[in-house]
Amino acid sequence: xxxxxxxxxxxxxxxxxxxxxxxxxxxxxxxxxxxxxxxxxxxxxxxxxxxxxxxxxxxxxxxxxxxxxxxxxxxxxxxxxxxxxxxxxxxxxxxxxxxxxxxxxxxxxxxxxxxxxxxxxxxxxxxxxxxxxxxxxxxxxxxxxxxxxxxxxxxxxxxxxxxxxxxxxxxxxxxxxxxxxxxxxxxxxxxxxxxxxxxxxxxxxxxxxxxxxxxxxxxxxxxxxxxxxxxxxxxxxxxxxxxxxxxxxxxxxxxxxxxxxxxxxxxxxxxxxxxxxxxxxxxxxxxxxxxxxxxxxxxxxxxxxxxxxxxxxxxxxxxxxxxxxxxxxxxxxxxxxxxxxxxxxxxxxxxxxxxxxxxxxxxxxxxxxxxxxxxxxxxxxxxxxxxxxxxxxxxxxxxxxxxxxxxxxxxxxxxxxxxxxxxxxxxxxxxxxxxxxxxxxxxxxxxxxxxxxxxxxxxxxxxxxxxxxxxxxxxxxxxxxxxxxxxxxxxxxxxxxxxxxxxxxxxxxxxxxxxx
Numbered sequence: 001x002x003x004x005x006x007x008x009x010x011x012x013x014x015x016x017x018x019x020x021x022x023x024x025x026x027x028x029x030x031x032x033x034x035x036x037x038x039x040x041x042x043x044x045x046x047x048x049x050x051x052x053x054x055x056x057x058x059x060x061x062x063x064x065x066x067x068x069x070x071x072x073x074x075x076x077x078x079x080x081x082x083x084x085x086x087x088x089x090x091x092x093x094x095x096x097x098x099x100x101x102x103x104x105x106x107x108x109x110x111x112x113x114x115x116x117x118x119x120x121x122x123x124x125x126x127x128x129x130x131x132x133x134x135x136x137x138x139x140x141x142x143x144x145x146x147x148x149x150x151x152x153x154x155x156x157x158x159x160x161x162x163x164x165x166x167x168x169x170x171x172x173x174x175x176x177x178x179x180x181x182x183x184x185x186x187x188x189x190x191x192x193x194x195x196x197x198x199x200x201x202x203x204x205x206x207x208x209x210x211x212x213x214x215x216x217x218x219x220x221x222x223x224x225x226x227x228x229x230x231x232x233x234x235x236x237x238x239x240x241x242x243x244x245x246x247x248x249x250x251x252x253x254x255x256x257x258x259x260x261x262x263x264x265x266x267x268x269x270x271x272x273x274x275x276x277x278x279x280x281x282x283x284x285x286x287x288x289x290x291x292x293x294x295x296x297x298x299x300x301x302x303x304x305x306x307x308x309x310x311x312x313x314x315x316x317x318x319x320x321x322x323x324x325x326x327x328x329x330x331x332x333x334x335x336x337x338x339x340x341x342x343x344x345x346x347x348x349x350x351x352x353x354x355x356x357x358x359x360x361x362x363x364x365x366x367x368x369x370x371x372x373x374x375x376x377x378x379x380x381x382x383x384x385x386x387x388x389x390x391x392x393x394x395x396x397x398x399x400x401x402x403x404x405x406x407x408x409x410x411x412x413x414x415x416x417x418x419x420x421x422x423x424x425x426x427x428x429x430x431x432x433x434x435x436x437x438x439x440x441x442x443x444x445x446x447x448x449x450x451x452x453x454x455x456x457x458x459x460x461x462x463x464x465x466x467x468x469x470x471x472x473x474x475x476x477x478x479x480x481x482x483x484x485x486x487x488x489x490x491x492x493x494x495x496x497x498x499x500x501x502x503x504x505x506x507x508x509x510x511x512x513x514x515x516x
Contacts, residue, residue, distance in 0.1 A: 160285025
């Protein structure tokens with residue numbers, strides 16, 4: 001990435017304690033390399049080692065790898081790791097992501113050799129322990145979701161969405177109802193919902209929100225009809241609000257013969273308090289890597305099991321884990337459920353993630369899972385109240401596990417924008433919250449503290465947000481030029497995304513030494 005022009009300003013000391021931050025940028029391995037430093041300790045290859053390689057396939061000169069001692073290599077990568085912000089080192093208020101701390105005992109469970117070293121093609125007779133765990137996890141997710149059947153196969157929430165919509169398509173086709181070509185998506189849904197509908201061959205129809213943040217039922221009824229295959233609803237929504245008109249909404253959907261899909265990415269807010277299947281949803285996915293304990297971020301790992309009502313069970317991906325009459329466990333056999341939509345992922349999903357989720361659920365139990373959601377909702381409403389004196393809160397009343405705030409009063413008075421506030425939070429040692437999503441709120445911040453953060457951490461974050469609001473009024477240049485204490489200054493993210501530098505090249509001329 002290329003640094004944006006540096007703006008020199010006097011940096012005020014943060015008025016709240018700064019959590020530990022990583023070290024400065026380190027030289028690359030190529031820059032640390034010294035000729036001859038890495039050789040001499042590895043056995044030399046036999047003189048005839050390359051005789052079997054055609055001359056045309058051999059290098060004309062040795063591969064120019066960096067040459068360093070082992071301590072230099074180890075320290076280089078340890079120093080790099082300190083630049084990474086992690087949930088073990090700091091608070092992640094990323095709305096819509098549920099970036100909570102994950103108990104380490106679940107990591108231990110997933111690494112047990114019986115699970116971690118089991119070959120995915122091992123015969124059922126040699127995999128009884130893992131199959132039993134997966135079967136019991138299926139039962140637990142059914143109890144939590146209120147559904148009839150579940151597959152553990154999808155690798156993430158987005159793949160779970162696609163699985164559910166493909167099942168809905170198969171259901172309508174099996175009934176000869178081929179005129180259903182539309183999927184309705186409220187404007188507060190996750191962004192993957194319309195993409196999922198399009199991938200499955202449906203036309204996406206968007207319906208707006210009502211002033212209170214819920215789905216506008218009149219607008220929904222206006223677009224429902226015999227052409228509607230399904231409605232995809234994120235509940236609680238990305239505004240952090242539970243859909244209070246859920247019964248009327250589901251009645252309207254089912255009244256025209258369509259099905260209701262629930263995006264369960266925000267189940268962390270309603271565990272033990274709301275069972276989508278019992279409410280009338282036909283199919284849903286659950287993000288185990290959000291609600292049920294997995295290191296979340298960096299593109300994975302994930303798991304997005306799909307649970308459904310009885311009338312869709314025949315279309316679930318195969319194979320499911322089943323229990324035979326003799327008490328043994330096995331995978332469904334080929335052709336055992338011919339109406340299945342087939343596999344959506346190799347093997348049985350991300351089994352390590354499933355083991356973590358099983359350990360998390362068993363450790364908490366039913367009452368503990370209820371407490372998880374109660375604490376998450378309490379933390380979000382407490383933080384919302386703390387920062388409400390300086391930031392706009394577009395939707396009144398209590399939220400669920402996350403909430404939307406806006407910089408509107410600050411921007412109108414000072415010109416400081418949401419992006420500036422997010423960058424200034426880095427100077428205070430915090431990862432910024434989700435910004436500019438959901439799209440229906442101008443200049444928004446979507447903040448989710450989760451249930452695992454202490455009140456002291458939440459208070460410290462709130463004080464940082466309030467301090468930045470004061471800075472925006474008194475010294476706006478501090479905020480608009482942030483970050484000023486991070487290893488690098490504000491980056492040109494648009495150029496970096498469109499023209500990435502994917503390989504190292506030595507810097508020349510004015511580029512050296514590497515700017516910090």
